[in-house]
Amino acid sequence: MATGTDPQARTTSGKDPTAHGVHAPSRAAVPARHLRTDRWWLSPAATAAGLFAFVVYSTWRAFSGDDYYAEPYVSPFYSPCVAQNCVPMKGGANWEIFGAWWGLSPALLILIFPLGFRLTCYYYRKAYYRGFWASPPACAVPEPRAKYSGETRFPLILQNIHRYFFYFAVIVAGILSYDTVLGFRDEHGRWGHMGLGTLVLLVNIALIWAYTLSCHSCRHIVGGRLRHFSRHPVRYRLWGWVSKLNARHMQLAWASLVSVAVADFYVYLVASGAFDDPRFF
């Protein structure tokens, strides 16, 4: 039965045939690009501001190459320290893999791994696609561009290497855990002591592990890739735990981002002499 509503019967006369997106000729003629009345811009704006603040702070600290070690604490930005120009760290992750030819800050050699991990992280992708690229700025708010290829082409197709950065992130988290253990010494290297810095490093490493293990790639690797959980009860159990953490991935991403900056800033204050580390015992 002809209803007159089948697509072939309809015309789009009088409309701009080159218009795209929500203004495409076949769609409801609504002049406004979007009709949202809530403060949809607040979330991407806050995200962009938070990420920008971290980028500014971490760029300053990564390039400074100074005030990153105050025995027994080392800044998470500078561990492991793999250049000859590193400050000697008693018992620390201090390996001279890069010789004297490396004249820049040693942080630059190691930060590429946590940076890559966070840059390709599924949560941060959402955050910066929305906050910086406006792709989209918010749900049902149009993008300010005419073409979109998503993650199908270079460079964004490289987002698929996230799991490799996850492997490196596990190694880095292991080294930072070792640094935290070293924090239970005093300034002369004697064990069995603790200061405020130890607590800062402890909170930081707990959040870094929680963020790292809540990663979507980790969830996939530990069990998500299986089709039959019933044949792999241990991996199923692990997958269940990681899934619970994964539900908090966004919160953990922000908490660990803040904690790593706070831990670095604390070490900076102590190393530069601006603050004396209070010792508990």
Place this chain on the structure above:
Amino acid sequence: MSAYEAHFKVWRGDVEGGGLKDFHVEVNEGEVVLDIVHRIQATQAPDLAVRWNCKAGKCGSCSAEINGRPRLMCMTRMSVFGRDETLTITPLRAFPVVRDLVTDVSFNYEKAREVPSFVPPEGLGPGEYRMWQEDVERSQEFRKCIECFLCQDTCHVVRDFEDNKEVFAGPRFLMRVAELDMHPLDGAAETGLDRKRTAQEEHGLGYCNITKCCTEVCPEGIKITDNALIPLKERAVDRKYDPLVWLGNKIRRRES
């Protein structure tokens, strides 16, 4: 709570053109947006076209955009809006309009047909399927989908780029691929159908940039991005970009 009069702007028209029309209409305690649209239809605009059915958030018919946000009209309470607030209702803006609040959602049915269905396992007849709950619970979450197509409507990949409709299946149907790929008895792989490969090469998985709007609008609360799209992306990575997984599979040849 007493009855009050609310100001509505409802899009009226068809593919030739149209616009937002003002309506002042009574609202009573406990009503949802669909009740008000029905009252407009009953008292002021008897020819207002609106698609609806169950009024219980289970049929997925009354999808529309309320104040610019894709929602089910029957599941949107009037009490969430201020009494002075003007409510704007438009049809779904990612699909061709038919009339008033009714859109042509056939794009979704075309995409549904492009996803090869469940392949029955060899050697098992109807009634002989046995599965453990833990093996099917991931797929079961996706079976809650009521096909309201709000996720398809809000997904910027097709909403903002008409050209992408040809190459991108949309979150609802990528979730269908994930559902089948995670299904413990799907025999697609044995017939040479690699759902991980087709997700990327035929259904446009790479276009998804996981900005989670599909999850935000899902009235069933399905974690489309976290539980379907990202796991599917990771499965595609296994297939195409991870030599360690490839090597492991070659050495062990063990079915997972």
